[in-house]
Amino acid sequence: MSDSGQTNIIQLENVDKYFGEFQALKNISLSVKKGERIVVCGPSGSGKSTLIRCINRLEEHSNGKIVVNGHELTSAVKDIDAVRKEVGMVFQSFNLFPHLTVINNLMLAPKLARKASKAEAHDIAMKYLERVKIPEQADKYPSQLSGGQQQRVAIARALCMNPLVMLFDEPTSALDPEMISEVLDVMTDLAQEGMTMIVVTHEMGFARSVADNMIFMDNGEIVEMNPPKEFFDNPKSDRTRLFLSQILTH
Amino acid sequence: MSFDLDLILDSIPKMLMGIGLTFQLLFLSLLLGTALAIILLIMRISGRWYLSWPTMAYIYIFRGTPILVQIFIIYYGFPQLEFIRESIFWPILREPFGCAIVALTLNTGAYVSEIFRGGVIGVDRGLKEAGAALGLSVTHRFIYITAPIAIRLCLPAYSNDVISLQKSTALASTITLLDMTGIARTIVAETYAPYEVFVSLMVIYLILTWMIQRSFGWIEKRMSRHIREEV
Numbered sequence: 436m437s438d439s440g441q442t443n444i445i446q447l448e449n450v451d452k453y454f455g456e457f458q459a460l461k462n463i464s465l466s467v468k469k470g471e472r473i474v475v476c477g478p479s480g481s482g483k484s485t486l487i488r489c490i491n492r493l494e495e496h497s498n499g500k501i502v503v504n505g506h507e508l509t510s511a512v513k514d515i516d517a518v519r520k521e522v523g524m525v526f527q528s529f530n531l532f533p534h535l536t537v538i539n540n541l542m543l544a545p546k547l548a549r550k551a552s553k554a555e556a557h558d559i560a561m562k563y564l565e566r567v568k569i570p571e572q573a574d575k576y577p578s579q580l581s582g583g584q585q586q587r588v589a590i591a592r593a594l595c596m597n598p599l600v601m602l603f604d605e606p607t608s609a610l611d612p613e614m615i616s617e618v619l620d621v622m623t624d625l626a627q628e629g630m631t632m633i634v635v636t637h638e639m640g641f642a643r644s645v646a647d648n649m650i651f652m653d654n655g656e657i658v659e660m661n662p663p664k665e666f667f668d669n670p671k672s673d674r675t676r677l678f679l680s681q682i683l684t685h
Numbered sequence: 686m687s688f689d690l691d692l693i694l695d696s697i698p699k700m701l702m703g704i705g706l707t708f709q710l711l712f713l714s715l716l717l718g719t720a721l722a723i724i725l726l727i728m729r730i731s732g733r734w735y736l737s738w739p740t741m742a743y744i745y746i747f748r749g750t751p752i753l754v755q756i757f758i759i760y761y762g763f764p765q766l767e768f769i770r771e772s773i774f775w776p777i778l779r780e781p782f783g784c785a786i787v788a789l790t791l792n793t794g795a796y797v798s799e800i801f802r803g804g805v806i807g808v809d810r811g812l813k814e815a816g817a818a819l820g821l822s823v824t825h826r827f828i829y830i831t832a833p834i835a836i837r838l839c840l841p842a843y844s845n846d847v848i849s850l851q852k853s854t855a856l857a858s859t860i861t862l863l864d865m866t867g868i869a870r871t872i873v874a875e876t877y878a879p880y881e882v883f884v885s886l887m888v889i890y891l892i893l894t895w896m897i898q899r900s901f902g903w904i905e906k907r908m909s910r911h912i913r914e915e916v
Binding site for chain 1: 809811812814815816817818819820821822825829830833834837910911
């Protein structure tokens with residue numbers, strides 16, 4: 436967490452999150468600079484998903500301060516919608532709108548939230564469908580696509596809002612093994628184009644090649660944060676070492 | 686006991702003269718009841734107690750009492766009240782047709798709003814979150830994501846309620862209206878042949894029910910294109 440002069444797109448200061456009695460996040464502080472790519476890993480229940488879901492306020496944090504692109508996240512609804520337009524999110528379970536065709540899934544938010552005309556929205560949608568290499572599926576319904584294709588559509592849908600940051604919540608965890616690489620390829624391309632990304636994943640090969648910084652979380656805390664080389668080759672904490680040995684041995 | 690075929694052939698066309706009124710009662714109260722249901726639904730799920738509590742009380746009362754009693758209260762009870770006789774609703778409540786429409790509408794609204802609520806609850810939370818994450822406003826999320834999916838989900842229950850309403854229209858005959866049931870009762874009073882007349886009436890209602898079922902089957906099929914093509 437260096438304090439260089441570069442602007443932070445995302446800033447978390449001493450963030451706590453409680454679900455009832457259970458504390459899901461404990462005193463999390465984190466800065467993300469423009470163009471930075473962060474991979475978050477950790478055992479299930481460690482708070483990884485909660486962390487990124489707080490950044491676009493799908494979860495409301497209990498204490499502390501979260502600032503996204505200069506907007507502090509508070510209960511003011513207007514600000515929240517403004518922030519969410521700048522923060523794309525990709526979910527583990529895709530969450531494509533099942534009643535809309537692929538192209539309409541992509542056009543919906545630009546039309547409604549960006550007030551794009553139908554023609555503009557269509558152009559944007561086709562552009563990003565080509566980026567994720569499935570323009571030929573534009574008129575199909577999500578249920579007619581494979582899991583990998585659905586997740587690529589979900590990525591394209593988020594990109595259509597031209598976000599400053601992309602959040603990925605275990606984007607390949609629900610996929611059959613043979614479909615994982617097609618999604619990771621799209622994400623790698625995105626990283627190479629300079630997109631700011633926070634990715635929750637256990638795909639360590641992807642993490643190693645793409646991440647600027649690795650975060651290991653356990654019990655709602657950031658246990659360790661380091662560049663991948665350091666993180667994988669010389670983990671500081673015992674907990675990190677144990678976790679890495681568990682997921683890398685097979 | 687013999688079965689008087691001539692009487693049946695004679696009474697069916699007479700009863701069918703009331704089908705227009707049956708349809709009017711059905712479609713008008715369905716339309717108004719569905720509109721009322723949407724308003725009640727929005728109040729119910731608004732998250733504001735001063736909107737949701739009265740709605741819950743309303744639904745409890747109208748689902749918890751016989752529709753026949755509701756019709757009687759509106760038709761026989763309301764005219765006793767001076768403020769109703771002086772209100773702008775009097776031209777409607779003065780007429781038995783208006784009373785029947787009001788009763789059926791209020792009743793259907795209560796039932797259908799609960800059906801819609803079931804549909805809204807059934808929409809996957811992840812889809813609403815996806816809409817939120819894209820920066821769509823609460824209203825846009827409801828109109829473009831929640832509502833279309835919820836409508837598909839509650840269509841079978843809704844069609845059930847339309848069939849139920851179709852049969853409830855027969856209660857209008859108790860307040861002098863000559864719908865199909867009203868006409869049947871008149872014929873029975875003249876001929877003392879309840880068996881033939883009412884069985885014929887049942888057959889007509891069954892045909893109407895079949896038509897409603899087929900219509901909803903067609904709508905369901907159309908609205909499920911995205912599911913059917915799944916392989």
